[in-house]
Amino acid sequence: MMSKDELLMNEDALLSGLLEAATFADDEECRKKIEIKRNGKKLYEFTIRPLAEEESNECLKASTKRLHNPMGKKYPKIDGETDYVALRSRKIYTATVPEDRKKLWDNQKVKRALNVMTALDVIDKVLLAGEKSRVVDEIDELSGFNAEVEEEEVIKN
DSSP states (O other): OOOHHHHHHHHHHHHHHHHHHTTGGGOGGGOEEEEEEETTEEEEEEEEOOOOHHHHHHHHHHTEEEEOOTTOTTSOOEEEEEOHHHHHHHHHHHHBOHHHHHHTTTOHHHHHHHTOSSHHHHHHHHSOHHHHHHHHHHHHHHTTTTOOOOHHHHHHO
């Protein structure tokens, strides 16, 4: 049985760990630099960070059409088809750190040169489908998806 002092020390360690875990969006160590290369030439780079579940959910929600309920107008709308191209672009935009988002995706000169209106359009114009897929895989990994659980942890649980 633990003493009261040991319980308090464990509680302080737990609190410290929880507070540290909550800073993932601003934690430099949780970020990853993405380089876009073609034909062996580096074209540009940007840094991504992990997404919170709420952010990921917002990307999904914004990429899913809302349809009238077939039961009638008095019923809430239902989810329709999800635009996965838009979903990947939104995840990339949201996960890009603010300073790089400003330089790349929100850059007015880039938008004018590409003849596009939105940051998502810039992402769609400059990233190939496979590149977008790989960037989203990196975002998902940083966000805790596809994380390998150590065998010892599985055995404990």
